[in-house]
Amino acid sequence: MEFEVKSNQLIEELRQHGIRERVLGAMKSVHRHLFVPEREQENAYGDYPLMIGFNQTISAPHMVAIMCDLLDIRDGMKVLEIGAGSGYHAAVMAVLAGSGHVYTVERIEPLALLARQNLKKAGIENVTVIVGDGSLGLPEYAPYDRISVAAASPEILDTLTDQLKIGGKLIIPVGKNYQELYLVTKTDGLKKEVKGDVVFVPLVGKKGF
Numbered sequence: 001m002e003f004e005v006k007s008n009q010l011i012e013e014l015r016q017h018g019i020r021e022r023v024l025g026a027m028k029s030v031h032r033h034l035f036v037p038e039r040e041q042e043n044a045y046g047d048y049p050l051m052i053g054f055n056q057t058i059s060a061p062h063m064v065a066i067m068c069d070l071l072d073i074r075d076g077m078k079v080l081e082i083g084a085g086s087g088y089h090a091a092v093m094a095v096l097a098g099s100g101h102v103y104t105v106e107r108i109e110p111l112a113l114l115a116r117q118n119l120k121k122a123g124i125e126n127v128t129v130i131v132g133d134g135s136l137g138l139p140e141y142a143p144y145d146r147i148s149v150a151a152a153s154p155e156i157l158d159t160l161t162d163q164l165k166i167g168g169k170l171i172i173p174v175g176k177n178y179q180e181l182y183l184v185t186k187t188d189g190l191k192k193e194v195k196g197d198v199v200f201v202p203l204v205g206k207k208g209f
């Protein structure tokens with residue numbers, strides 16, 4: 001009950017930020033307390049990142065909301081996430097994808113296991129968590145309608161834009177200590193738009209830092 005009150009407050013704050021109702025509905029349906037460690041339960045509905053172990057974080061709710069809003073995930077889409085972490089962001093995208101599917105790549109194996117457990121607890125069935133280097137994308141299931149990168153990348157990666165469908169969209173933070181959040185739309189070329197300043201943990205790996 002206490003969780004519900006805090007969750008409703010959080011959703012109301014996000015609504016004030018102009019996040020669209022479809023995204024708010026998905027965020028409301030995924031219980032963030034199922035994705036944060038025991039010691040952080042009381043902070044589960046605060047609008048800030050939390051440590052999830054291995055020096056990694058679950059992103060702040062407003063960041064998940066903004067990225068989902070910009071990415072415009074629709075029913076039936078095939079979505080790739082780089083950086084599963086706790087699995088929370090993947091869960092929200094999975095609700096938005098509905099009959100579609102989310103593939104999420106995580107390089108730290110224990111975190112991938114944690115994400116799988118959390119998704120199971122939350123009853124989310126349309127997410128596959130894969131251990132690997134997401135800086136190379138996930139060619140096995142390409143091309144994707146949408147790609148969401150949850151770690152700071154040195155550049156807009158060709159490995160990822162190559163794995164997008166025509167008409168597909170990629171959201172990616174680019175920069176070292178601070179980043180610009182890029183929304184990239186693939187048509188016959190690549191349309192690149194900066195959507196704000198953000199701070200993410202680094203993308204490590206072959207094409208990362």
Ligand code: SAH
Binds near residue numbers: 058083084089132205
């Ligand atoms: N989306 C997550 C938060 C991600 S934090 C959530 O909702 O909880 C960023 C994650 O990216 C970390 O877990 C980190 O281990 C992972 N990461 C960093 N570089 C990576 C790479 N090259 N491939 C896959 N995962 C990577």
